[in-house]
Amino acid sequence: MWFPGCPVFALTIAQVAPYLNVARDAYEGYALWCFFALLLAYVEGESGDCGLLLARKPPVRHPLPLCFLPPVQAGPVFVLWTKRVVLQFAIIKPLVAVLSLVLQPLGLLGEQNFSPTRAYLYFTIITNVSVFFALWFLVLFYLAARDELKRFSPVGKFLAIKSILFFTFWQQMLISVLNHYEVLTGIGAWTQREFSVGLQDFAICVEMFLLSIVHIFVFEFQSYVQPVSAVLDTRFVAWQMFRPVVRNFAATVSQRDVLSQAREVLRRDASMTARKQQDALLSGSEDDGDGKQT
Amino acid sequence: MRSRFVQGRGVGIGLPAMLVTRRELWEQLVYDVTGGLAIAACVGSLLLIVAHLRHFSNPRQQKLIVRLLLMVPIYAIDSFFSLRWREVTCGSRVAPFSR
Numbered sequence: 001m002w003f004p005g006c007p008v009f010a011l012t013i014a015q016v017a018p019y020l021n022v023a024r025d026a027y028e029g030y031a032l033w034c035f036f037a038l039l040l041a042y043v044e045g046e047s048g049d050c051g052l053l054l055a056r057k058p059p060v061r062h063p064l065p066l067c068f069l070p071p072v073q074a075g076p077v078f079v080l081w082t083k084r085v086v087l088q089f090a091i092i093k094p095l096v097a098v099l100s101l102v103l104q105p106l107g108l109l110g111e112q113n114f115s116p117t118r119a120y121l122y123f124t125i126i127t128n129v130s131v132f133f134a135l136w137f138l139v140l141f142y143l144a145a146r147d148e149l150k151r152f153s154p155v156g157k158f159l160a161i162k163s164i165l166f167f168t169f170w171q172q173m174l175i176s177v178l179n180h181y182e183v184l185t186g187i188g189a190w191t192q193r194e195f196s197v198g199l200q201d202f203a204i205c206v207e208m209f210l211l212s213i214v215h216i217f218v219f220e221f222q223s224y225v226q227p228v229s230a231v232l233d234t235r236f237v238a239w240q241m242f243r244p245v246v247r248n249f250a251a252t253v254s255q256r257d258v259l260s261q262a263r264e265v266l267r268r269d270a271s272m273t274a275r276k277q278q279d280a281l282l283s284g285s286e287d288d289g290d291g292k293q294t
Numbered sequence: 295m296r297s298r299f300v301q302g303r304g305v306g307i308g309l310p311a312m313l314v315t316r317r318e319l320w321e322q323l324v325y326d327v328t329g330g331l332a333i334a335a336c337v338g339s340l341l342l343i344v345a346h347l348r349h350f351s352n353p354r355q356q357k358l359i360v361r362l363l364l365m366v367p368i369y370a371i372d373s374f375f376s377l378r379w380r381e382v383t384c385g386s387r388v389a390p391f392s393r
Contacts, residue, residue, distance in 0.1 A: 016375075017375055017376060017379055020371070020372045020375055020376070021372060021376065023368065023372070024368055024369060024372040027364075027365060027368055030361075031361070031362055031365050034358045034361045034362050035358075035362060037358050038355060038358040038359065038362070041354045041355045041358060042355065161362060161365075164365055164366075164369065168369070189318075189321070190321075190380075194380050197376065197377075197380060198324075198377050198380055200373075201328070201373040201374070201376050201377035201380075202324065202328055202373075202377060204369055204370070204373040205328045205331045205332050205335070205370055205373045205374055205377070206331055208331070208332065208335040208366050208369050208370040208373070209331040209332075209334055209335040209338075209370075211335070211366055212334070212335040212336075212338035212339045212342075212366050212370075213338065215338075215339060215342060215363060215366065216338070216342055219342065219346075219359050219362070219363060221342065221345040221346045221349055221356075224346065224349045224350070224351045224352055224356060225349045225351075226349065226351045241348070244347070244348065244350065245344055245347040245348055248347040248350040248353070248356075249347055249360075251350075251353060251357060252347070252356075252357045252360045252361060257354075257357070
């Protein structure tokens with residue numbers, strides 16, 4: 001397939017390439033959800049419910065640009081809405097990607113062209129708003145659960161993920177703005193458009209290389225290493241080392257946990273249940289607080 | 295030169311491609327550097343993923359960590375492909391779904 005000039009490879013790429021871009025965009029939303037789920041897993045630890053854990057905390061004040069908004073009481077309702085808002089981004093992002101793929105050959109997309117008669121402008125606005133809300137709720141969640149998350153150094157992980165998501169995002173914005181004002185020009189055999197997209201791809205490749213190094217320290221595996229309990233059989237050593245890797249990878253690829261969480265979050269009565277939980281908890285904790293204060 | 299390139303000749307990475315296609319040097323250099331970085335990023339993050347999967351003591355957390363780590367190869371491969379076969383992904387010369 002890699003044979004020079006082999007038409008099969010070029011054709012395969014030609015068919016796969018547009019979908020690869022969609023897959024990348026879709027994975028962006030999915031990754032943000034996974035990051036939030038990881039934070040939840042850290043907070044909850046071995047057992048316990050995140051909402052109940054956070055309900056005992058004082059209300060969270062919004063950070064600077066929106067500090068005029070009333071403080072939010074962390075608790076089951078807040079956690080449910082954070083889940084919903086992050087999930088909303090994980091749904092909208094792939095949806096926009098698929099719609100762009102459909103609209104582009106119809107000539108309705110107008111990529112990197114902020115014309116009101118083309119879809120790209122509206123897609124950009126929708127994605128921006130969606131990203132903003134998802135990120136804002138993540139920040140609020142982090143502020144609420146700061147103490148629980150402290151020993152997992154979430155800020156490094158946040159930046160490691162955020163830098164992928166938002167470098168690419170702002171790069172794209174910057175390049176399309178530069179393109180709009182026709183700052184970038186074609187070079188050699190490359191058209192202006194190819195050059196601007198290629199610039200972005202090049203930047204992403206460099207960033208991915210740097211991030212793969214950063215990840216070795218941020219998502220280190222050493223803390224998960226446990227003393228070897230079973231001595232490997234001397235026969236088939238490679239297979240015995242290889243088998244758990246395959247099994248665990250299958251467990252990772254399986255999306256059952258994500259789907260069940262999403263179903264739980266999107267259920268109609270989820271809001272009611274959370275509200276009830278929070279009310280019960282607040283009335284209980286208020287009594288406790290009074291008891292301690294007096 | 296242009297038509298030869300569009301035909302998709304050449305491997306893309308490495309010196310042999312220079313013998314096959316007549317590209318400008320800087321263009322070949324961009325492909326080589328980008329491809330090298332993408333391969334290095336993929337290998338690095340795949341090694342880390344395998345290390346996590348070998349010591350899978352906390353499935354709930356590590357499952358999510360591995361999914362997050364998978365982002366690096368996905369982004370690297372996608373970016374390299376869309377740079378190397380840019381006339382396909384840009385849709386400037388060959389529109390998708392044209393065949």
